[in-house]
Amino acid sequence: MARQKAQAPPSTNLQPRTLILDNGADTIKGGFSSHQDQDNTSSADQCHIIPNSISHSTRDRRTYIASQLSTCLDFGELAIRHPVENGYIVNWESQKAIWEYEFFDDGAKARGLWCEPRGTNLILTEQSSAPIAVQRQADEMVMEEFGFGGYARVVGATLSAFASSPFDGAALEAGVPAECMLVIDAGYSHTTVTPLLHGKVLQSACRRLDIGGKTLTNQLKDLISTRQFELQKEDWMANQIKEDVCFVSQDFDSDLERVWRGGMKDRRKIDHSIVVDYVLPDYEEIKRGFARPHDPSSAARKRQLGIGMPREDLVVIANERFSVPELLFTPSDIGMQSEGLVGTILQSQNPLPVGLWQASLANVLVVGGTSKLPGFVERLESELRSRLSDDIVLRVAHADDPIKHAWTGGQRLAQDETALKQVIVTREEYLENGDGWMRRKFLGKSGG
Amino acid sequence: MALRFRTPHIEELPIAQTKQAPGFAWVTVPSAVEKPTADLTNKKRGTRFAAQGQTDEQREAHSVRQQEKINVHIRELNSDNARAGSVIVPKKEDGSAAGRGKTTNTRKILSSMKHFSHYLDDEIAEFGLTGKVDGMDRLTETGLVPAMPMMSTAQRASKTPLVRRVQQEHSNGGSPRPATPIGAPATASQVDDQDDGLDGTAPFPSQADIDALLNAPPLLYNASRSAPPPTSAPPARVFCEICGHWGRVRCLKCGARTCSVDCKTIHVADRCLKFYA
Numbered sequence: 081m082a083r084q085k086a087q088a089p090p091s092t093n094l095q096p097r098t099l100i101l102d103n104g105a106d107t108i109k110g111g112f113s114s115h116q117d118q119d120n121t122s123s124a125d126q127c128h129i130i131p132n133s134i135s136h137s138t139r140d141r142r143t144y145i146a147s148q149l150s151t152c153l154d155f156g157e158l159a160i161r162h163p164v165e166n167g168y169i170v171n172w173e174s175q176k177a178i179w180e181y182e183f184f185d186d187g188a189k190a191r192g193l194w195c196e197p198r199g200t201n202l203i204l205t206e207q208s209s210a211p212i213a214v215q216r217q218a219d220e221m222v223m224e225e226f227g228f229g230g231y232a233r234v235v236g237a238t239l240s241a242f243a244s245s246p247f248d249g250a251a252l253e254a255g256v257p258a259e260c261m262l263v264i265d266a267g268y269s270h271t272t273v274t275p276l277l278h279g280k281v282l283q284s285a286c287r288r289l290d291i292g293g294k295t296l297t298n299q300l301k302d303l304i305s306t307r308q309f310e311l312q313k314e315d316w317m318a319n320q321i322k323e324d325v326c327f328v329s330q331d332f333d334s335d336l337e338r339v340w341r342g343g344m345k346d347r348r349k350i351d352h353s354i355v356v357d358y359v360l361p362d363y364e365e366i367k368r369g370f371a372r373p374h375d376p377s378s379a380a381r382k383r384q385l386g387i388g389m390p391r392e393d394l395v396v397i398a399n400e401r402f403s404v405p406e407l408l409f410t411p412s413d414i415g416m417q418s419e420g421l422v423g424t425i426l427q428s429q430n431p432l433p434v435g436l437w438q439a440s441l442a443n444v445l446v447v448g449g450t451s452k453l454p455g456f457v458e459r460l461e462s463e464l465r466s467r468l469s470d471d472i473v474l475r476v477a478h479a480d481d482p483i484k485h486a487w488t489g490g491q492r493l494a495q496d497e498t499a500l501k502q503v504i505v506t507r508e509e510y511l512e513n514g515d516g517w518m519r520r521k522f523l524g525k526s527g528g
Numbered sequence: 529m530a531l532r533f534r535t536p537h538i539e540e541l542p543i544a545q546t547k548q549a550p551g552f553a554w555v556t557v558p559s560a561v562e563k564p565t566a567d568l569t570n571k572k573r574g575t576r577f578a579a580q581g582q583t584d585e586q587r588e589a590h591s592v593r594q595q596e597k598i599n600v601h602i603r604e605l606n607s608d609n610a611r612a613g614s615v616i617v618p619k620k621e622d623g624s625a626a627g628r629g630k631t632t633n634t635r636k637i638l639s640s641m642k643h644f645s646h647y648l649d650d651e652i653a654e655f656g657l658t659g660k661v662d663g664m665d666r667l668t669e670t671g672l673v674p675a676m677p678m679m680s681t682a683q684r685a686s687k688t689p690l691v692r693r694v695q696q697e698h699s700n701g702g703s704p705r706p707a708t709p710i711g712a713p714a715t716a717s718q719v720d721d722q723d724d725g726l727d728g729t730a731p732f733p734s735q736a737d738i739d740a741l742l743n744a745p746p747l748l749y750n751a752s753r754s755a756p757p758p759t760s761a762p763p764a765r766v767f768c769e770i771c772g773h774w775g776r777v778r779c780l781k782c783g784a785r786t787c788s789v790d791c792k793t794i795h796v797a798d799r800c801l802k803f804y805a
Contacts, residue, residue, distance in 0.1 A: 136615040143618050161615035162608055165644040172637050174617050209752045211651040214644075217637050225634040269606075283744045284667055289754045290606060298605040303772070315609050340773045343788030399772045412764035414605070415598035417756040424754040433737060434730040524743065
């Protein structure tokens with residue numbers, strides 16, 4: 081890139097490659113894209129999912145940074161530290177260590193993710209309504225500490241507008257956002273509802289529900305610990321159990337009845353199709369927990385005690401399977417003073433003019449790791465449909481890959497030079513105009 | 529209770545009933561389950577105990593304490609494991625100064641031990657004091673705050689979200705405000721009115737309105753939180769402590785809910801807080 085003299089206007093030349101980081105609380109979705117590629121294919125293969133955590137195992141006495149976790153053999157009593165809290169990067173010490181290990185150290189070359197910050201643009205995602213101090217810190221770290229050649233800090237949901245839309249048949253050109261969209265991001269820290277118009281956030285209508293994947297995991301951990309087996313130190317195991325057996329019930333009341341043992345005078349027959357036996361991993365014989373249908377016979381209990389065959393730790397999971405994800409739709413079950421996800425969506429539409437409601441509700445896109453729970457999108461759609469009047473058309477779509485979707489949007493945005501120029505602030509512009517100007521530009525206000 | 533001497537105000541805290549009573553009471557709960565044919569709410573027992581004991585103030589204090597306990601529990605659910613603080617970030621081998629940060633600002637950032645709650649409190653304080661954040665306005669629950677320093681606490685950004693703001697004094701654009709919130713059942717009179725727009729044929733707002741919406745500043749963190757359900761909504765569901773079914777039986781000693789007498793027996797044996805009382 082040509083370095084301009086100080087007297088000339090700041091260079092608006094973009095660096096050739098763009099690193100897109102969807103910096104989530106649970107995982108970072110990272111990969112490269114370039115506006116100089118001749119073929120504008122959007123492929124999610126280039127997106128790497130990196131655990132955004134530093135973990136320490138007291139048993140192995142080893143510390144795992146980010147993707148080193150895939151080499152871990154013993155996840156027992158793993159202490160996990162996340163740099164991202166509530167969706168914002170709060171602990172830069174660990175985040176810097178993770179970024180350096182993944183992208184800037186020599187070891188990253190083997191994984192194909194190495195880059196030189198000065199010659200790369202960075203698109204970094206954040207959540208809306210960020211405290212200013214958090215944004216300032218992120219800007220400072222990116223520009224001063226790492227020294228990227230170009231930088232854009234965007235709200236994560238806006239990138240989803242640039243990805244190929246599941247609503248229109250035709251694929252969008254690179255860099256052209258979908259016209260109107262309501263993005264529901266069921267993430268790890270919380271669930272956000274973000275209405276978008278031409279890829280820009282309608283600020284007054286953003287809403288957030290403080291229930292996310294982490295809440296569900298902790299609730300499941302609590303329930304199993306009080307009822308059957310002590311799991312308080314086993315975050316990783318509880319997360320796996322949640323991903324393996326939990327689902328969203330379409331009819332909570334009847335499902336709860338089906339798994340009730342009954343009262344003293346009112347014995348019921350438990351419907352064993354829902355009940356599941358989960359074998360817990362002990363990381364010596366059994367490396368990975370698994371579920372199997374419940375076996376109520378006494379042979380199963382003998383197996384648990386280890387009579388005649390190796391011991392296995394068994395947890396019987398019945399109504400926890402669907403009562404834990406039910407928190408997303410009824411947070412008052414644990415006493416949280418919030419409406420459920422559907423109520424939050426309706427709340428977000430209230431400050432908007434009536435003419436926009438139909439446009440938003442016809443383009444509801446669900447992304448996020450927690451949305452992969454079986455039955456989530458169906459339940460959301462049916463409950464939303466029942467709360468709306470019949471005249472409003474409702475279309476709810478689930479992203480093909482809910483975790484990588486925002487990243488693929490960033491990839492397509494970075495493939496178009498004009499769109500990229502509008503978002504990115506180059507290093508020269510930053511040095512000339514200062515950080516306050518840059519913050520205002522990211523907010524969408526042009527000019528000093 | 530005012531005493532003769534100038535002592536601090538003493539308030540009687542609510543305590544559980546310690547009368548001689550059988551161990552459980554059937555409680556009606558709002559569930560969609562078909563209730564058993566016999567009406568199990570014992571009206572005689574109900575009236576006898578309802579009239580005694582707590583005044584309104586004590587009941588409110590009790591429920592405030594309960595809500596605080598619930599809030600602490602929810603904060604725990606939403607936080608990382610306490611052992612996460614014990615994970616030490618490994619230092620680089622070369623131990624160069626680059627590991628500590630290149631400028632004074634970045635060094636400060638890298639060594640800060642703040643959590644998100646600290647940043648949030650700082651922002652709320654700044655907004656409460658000056659009415660602006662970073663020199664720019666922010667949206668609160670009631671719309672755009674006028675760009676004036678706030679000296680009084682009249683518009684202090686509160687931590688509790690307001691109930692759904694249907695009737696807004698301030699509006700962000702000139703578009704017609706809906707008279708009923710979306711999703712509310714339409715009453716007969718509103719069906720006659722033309723301006724609700726629930727029929728989906730309301731005009732798309734003008735470009736000026738859209739620009740105003742897009743250029744609005746972001747919401748404050750607490751303003752974007754989902755509001756509590758309206759008071760007309762059905763009350764919260766209660767579940768059995770032991771097995772997770774509907775909590776229809778209330779332990780008279782400690783108030784915990786279980787689903788049946790079986791579970792209540794287990795509760796009294798293991799988990800009742802009033803074990804020795």
